[in-house]
Amino acid sequence: MNGFAVRQAQQAEFESSGSIEGAKLTEQPAFVTLLQAIEDRRGEFDRLRHVPRDVIDMMKAARIFRAATPTQFGGDALAPHHFLKMVEKIGEVDGSAAWVAAFGSANTYIAALPSETQAIIYAKGPDQVYAGGLYPLQPAERVEGGWKVSGRWKFASGCKGADWIGVGMTGKLSPNDTDSGQAPTVKMAVCPADEVEIIETWDVVGMQGTGSHDTQVKDKFFADAWTCDRGSPGIFDAPLYRYPPLAYQAQVHAAVNLGLARAALNVAVDMSGGAKIMPGAPILASRGYFRSGLAEGEARLRSARSFYYEMAEQAWDELQNNASLSLELNNLLRLSASHAAKASAQTVQDCYRIVGMAAIQRTHRMQHILRDALVVTQHAALNDATFENAGAVLAGMPAIAGYP
Numbered sequence: 154m155n156g157f158a159v160r161q162a163q164q165a166e167f168e169s170s171g172s173i174e175g176a177k178l179t180e181q182p183a184f185v186t187l188l189q190a191i192e193d194r195r196g197e198f199d200r201l202r203h204v205p206r207d208v209i210d211m212m213k214a215a216r217i218f219r220a221a222t223p224t225q226f227g228g229d230a231l232a233p234h235h236f237l238k239m240v241e242k243i244g245e246v247d248g249s250a251a252w253v254a255a256f257g258s259a260n261t262y263i264a265a266l267p268s269e270t271q272a273i274i275y276a277k278g279p280d281q282v283y284a285g286g287l288y289p290l291q292p293a294e295r296v297e298g299g300w301k302v303s304g305r306w307k308f309a310s311g312c313k314g315a316d317w318i319g320v321g322m323t324g325k326l327s328p329n330d331t332d333s334g335q336a337p338t339v340k341m342a343v344c345p346a347d348e349v350e351i352i353e354t355w356d357v358v359g360m361q362g363t364g365s366h367d368t369q370v371k372d373k374f375f376a377d378a379w380t381c382d383r384g385s386p387g388i389f390d391a392p393l394y395r396y397p398p399l400a401y402q403a404q405v406h407a408a409v410n411l412g413l414a415r416a417a418l419n420v421a422v423d424m425s426g427g428a429k430i431m432p433g434a435p436i437l438a439s440r441g442y443f444r445s446g447l448a449e450g451e452a453r454l455r456s457a458r459s460f461y462y463e464m465a466e467q468a469w470d471e472l473q474n475n476a477s478l479s480l481e482l483n484n485l486l487r488l489s490a491s492h493a494a495k496a497s498a499q500t501v502q503d504c505y506r507i508v509g510m511a512a513i514q515r516t517h518r519m520q521h522i523l524r525d526a527l528v529v530t531q532h533a534a535l536n537d538a539t540f541e542n543a544g545a546v547l548a549g550m551p552a553i554a555g556y557p
Contacts, residue, residue: 178235179242184215188246195247195362195521202355203364204253209314212254213280215239221260223389225268226275230393233258233401234465237408244412245419248525249362251412253311255405259283262319262341264387264394270378274317274343284312285319286368287341287383293324299376300324300342305352310365318349318368321383322375339383342375359524392472397483400557403490403534404465410497410529411461414454417504417522421447424508437508446507450500457496464489480552487534487557488543494535501526 178184190211198204212218220236222228236258244251263274263283274281291304302322312318323337352367387394425438425447437443464485468478478486505512505523512519529535542556 178216178239181215183211184239184242187211187215188243191243191246191250195250198247198249198362199521201364202353202361203313203366204250204311204362206314208250209253209282209311212257213282216280217254217257218260218282219279220257221264221393222275222279222281223264223271223387223391223394225389226271227279228260228275229279230391232393232469233396233404234462234469237404237462237465240405240408241412241415244409245416246412247362248409248413248522248529249360251409252360252363252406253314255409256282256284256311258401258405259285261387261394261396261398261401263317263343264389265341265381265385266343266388267378268388270343282311282314282316283319283343284309284315284317284346285321285341285343286310286312286365287319287321290321290323290339293322293340293342293375295324296374299374300340300380301372301374302342303371303373305367305369307354307367308365309351309368310363312346312349312351312366312368313364315346317343318346319343320349320368320370340380341383342380344373344375344379348373357528359526359528392469395472395475395477396468397478397486397557399534400468400483400486400490403487403532403539404461406529406532406535407461407490407494407497410494410501410526411454411458413522413526413529414450414497414500417501417519417526418447418450418454420519420522421450421504421508424511443507446503450503453496454500457493461489461493480546480557483557484543484546484552487539491535491539491543494529494532498526498530 190208194208216229217239219228220231222230224230240251240255243254260281260283262285263271286306286309288306288308291302291306293300293302300322302320304320304322306320309318319341321339322342323339325337350369352369354367355363355365384398425443426436464482468482468486471478471482501523505519508519511517514520542553546552546557
């Protein structure tokens with residue numbers, strides 16, 4: 154059995170710990186075709202700084218963007234631990250494409266809008282792409298029937314391929330609220346993507362293809378029916394819309410790094426018997442530090458992945474008969490996601506180190522993987538502050554505002 158066949162067999166074993174449903178989704182012809190297209194065109198994503206719409210259409214065909222659409226509108230309302238495996242598999246091929254695909258989970262935000270509004274959103278079908286740079290929150294003016302807002306928002310990943318775009322705003326329900334001391338309301342407002350200006354500011358080292366540009370509106374009116382309180386649960390009585398949205402956001406981004414770490418290990422194996430630069434030097438596979446690094450990376454990734462999916466599956470099971478998760482389990486969801494992102498990034502860095510000088514080339518696959526993986530750990534839902542907050546809950550201290 155050659156090296157490729159061995160790796161494929163190992164990968165099949167690696168995925169066998171997941172659900173049958175999740176495995177079937179990643180084996181569908183449309184999904185396999187999508188993976189090949191991403192592999193062929195990932196350099197194009199990097200040059201364009203976004204994933205083109207024809208590839209977004211392929212993601213739609215692979216059921217990425219109906220994963221969080223309510224079943225009432227023809228969606229799958231998929232269990233997170235099934236959807237996360239789809240993002241992870243794309244992450245093996247390209248980090249930016251996986252990051253954009255991760256927003257197939259974002260229709261859980263739209264699910265908080267009134268049912269009449271959602272009926273309009275899904276009138277053309279369940280495969281609707283939502284993107285939103287909700288921060289910084291912009292002040293909005295309360296007017297008859299809705300809100301008027303002007304402002305600019307950052308990090309609207311996938312906005313170039315979106316059908317709908319959300320913005321974040323804050324405002325008083327009435328002018329008198331300032332005097333009453335009432336806290337301002339924090340809302341998400343949604344509209345068709347062509348009603349929002351995209352300002353192409355995204356010029357970064359890693360995740361270049363995500364198109365996480367700024368968005369802007371000027372004196373735009375949002376009717377009440379197109380707004381909801383930020384972080385509100387979905388209006389439908391289904392487990393997916395009871396799943397904690399901040400935890401799910403952390404998980405979908407962490408899934409990208411799980412895929413990138415698997416890709417890094419695969420690249421390292423592919424390089425293990427290759428040509429040598431120095432005459433007489435042993436191949437990588439003959440070097441002790443390479444073998445140890447490879448083994449440690451494999452163990453680290455599998456361990457982090459097991460914790461990550463265990464918590465996702467446990468949360469889903471608990472939500473079958475409960476209105477919400479316990480603080481303890483919600484905390485473990487956040488911790489497992491942050492740990493997966495960090496452990497994966499460490500595995501990628503170790504793979505980069507043990508394969509040697511070849512990986513410093515700008516066009517080398519390992520170089521791309523490294524740059525993307527380091528971006529994931531910087532996300533606010535996964536950075537070091539989440540470990541501090543998770544530790545506070547584990548120690549029995551009060552949860553910090555906004556966490557988990």
